[in-house]
Amino acid sequence: MxxxxxxxxxxFLWTLMRRCRPIVDGLRLAGFSGxxxxxxxxx
Numbered sequence: 001m002x003x004x005x006x007x008x009x010x011x012f013l014w015t016l017m018r019r020c021r022p023i024v025d026g027l028r029l030a031g032f033s034g035x036x037x038x039x040x041x042x043x
Contacts, residue, residue: 007013017023018036027037 003013014036024037
């Protein structure tokens with residue numbers, strides 16, 4: 001619950017996930033696409 005509140009406040013968790021190459025690669029391998037996966041903001 002605390003993580004959900006913090007993510008709503010500051011977008012910290014989404015930013016962290018976008019920068020984590022193993023998470024991004026895993027989502028793509030699982031068949032996910034679109035949104036921030038295709039946006040190029042996953043530095």
